[in-house]
Amino acid sequence: MEIIYQPWPWYVSGPLIAVVMFILIMSGKRFGMSSNLRTLCTICGAGKHADFFQFDWKSQRWNLVVVAGTIIGGFIGANLLSPESSVTIAKDTVIELQNLGFDSAGSAYMPTELFDNFVFTDLKSMALLIIGGFLVGFGARYAGGCTSGHAISGLSNLQVPSLIAVFGFFLGGLFMVHVLFPLIF
Amino acid sequence: MRTLIHLLIGIFFGILLFKCEAASWFRIYEMFRFDAFHMYGIIGSALVVGIILIQLIKRFNLKSFYGEKIEIPSKEKSFRRYLFGGIFFGLGWALAGACPGPIFTLLGAGFLPIAVVLISAVLGTFVYGILKNRLPH
Numbered sequence: 001m002e003i004i005y006q007p008w009p010w011y012v013s014g015p016l017i018a019v020v021m022f023i024l025i026m027s028g029k030r031f032g033m034s035s036n037l038r039t040l041c042t043i044c045g046a047g048k049h050a051d052f053f054q055f056d057w058k059s060q061r062w063n064l065v066v067v068a069g070t071i072i073g074g075f076i077g078a079n080l081l082s083p084e085s086s087v088t089i090a091k092d093t094v095i096e097l098q099n100l101g102f103d104s105a106g107s108a109y110m111p112t113e114l115f116d117n118f119v120f121t122d123l124k125s126m127a128l129l130i131i132g133g134f135l136v137g138f139g140a141r142y143a144g145g146c147t148s149g150h151a152i153s154g155l156s157n158l159q160v161p162s163l164i165a166v167f168g169f170f171l172g173g174l175f176m177v178h179v180l181f182p183l184i185f
Numbered sequence: 186m187r188t189l190i191h192l193l194i195g196i197f198f199g200i201l202l203f204k205c206e207a208a209s210w211f212r213i214y215e216m217f218r219f220d221a222f223h224m225y226g227i228i229g230s231a232l233v234v235g236i237i238l239i240q241l242i243k244r245f246n247l248k249s250f251y252g253e254k255i256e257i258p259s260k261e262k263s264f265r266r267y268l269f270g271g272i273f274f275g276l277g278w279a280l281a282g283a284c285p286g287p288i289f290t291l292l293g294a295g296f297l298p299i300a301v302v303l304i305s306a307v308l309g310t311f312v313y314g315i316l317k318n319r320l321p322h
Contacts (some may be wrong), residue, residue, distance in 0.1 A: 004204075007204060008205045009205075010205065010226030011202070011228045011230055013207070013221075014205075014226060014227040014229065016197075017198075017201065017231040018231045018232075020201070021231075021235055021274060022238045025239075025242065025257065026247070026250050027190060027194075027249060027250055028240075028249040028251060028253050034237040035286035036285070037307050038310050040307050041311045045293070045305075046314060049310075052317050056268070059215040061211075065188055065191040066191050067195060068192065069191065069192045069193065069195015069197075069198065070196070070199035070290055070293070071195075071292050072293055073197060073201070073290065074199040074200075074202070074292065074293025075198015075293035075294060075295070077199060077204050077293075078293070078294035079294075081204060087206050089211045089214075089215045089220070092218075093215040093220040097230040106211075108211075109206075109211075110296055114210065115291075116298070117298070119298050120297075123299075128280060129299075129302050130301060131277075131280065133277065133302035133306040134280055134305040135273050135280065135287065135307035136274060136306045137276055137305065137307060137308065137310040137313070138309035138313045139275070139309070140306075141271030141309075141310045141313040143266060143270025143271045144260065146274060146284050146286075147278075147285075148284075148286055150271075154234055154260055155235070156231075156236050157231055157239050157257055158236065160262075161260035161263060161267050164264060164268055164271065165268075165271040166271065167268070167271065169271050169277060170217075171275060173213075173216075173217045174217055176280055177214060177217040178217075178218075179292040180280075181279075
């Protein structure tokens, strides 16, 4: 049990992610998280505004069930399986983050500067979360998939489009962290 | 029954994302700084095992658990949508520190501000749907 309470090592976690994908494919489904965002749009009535959202969302109900599970799993992982959840990131990363003003680096799971409840009254943090989320949703659908759909499922199926998408993920991510972060924080 | 299986897969996936720390903003930042192997190890080993499992399905024409034929559709051929969309996604991934799977995991883990990220991700998806025909694909 002790081993489950510790952070899970990459060589266990990575193969298990592949197993999740495999089980979904073997159930006749696919592994893709961001398509649920489109389903949510359709449920909210977005079909009135764009053809893109006109589809039978009930055909995607299974994926919403997976999402519901993912939420429950997050609760279990955080509250029942992690007596200590601070993330031990590399020393260089901690120093760099502290220079940027993230004092919680190395002693928390998420930076309190962006994910503590006080950010609801902090204009800058809210703006960053809104912009970040918007880009994730917009970019995932534009690229036709996110980390699960392209980086895991697509590349596992040796798809060149997914390789281009993952290349794009890294171009964007590297630009954000190395060029924009010093300007933002 | 199928619903229960999907729920269990989701629960397992949520636990996994939390426990391997792929849902941590810090791990994503660390990855984009190339300071640690952790995230590359997760994605890399998922890929090695994923490629083998998909090849198994294809070579042995495996049927689904319910005896149906398994279709693994190829991604539509294009360049611009994947590159441009990918860049937008990467910018958001690094800033919010979470991609769609972890967004749901973190919601369950009790980080309430992630709900803001989720709502604006749904909004971003909506805006894509509106602009779709005017964007280069």
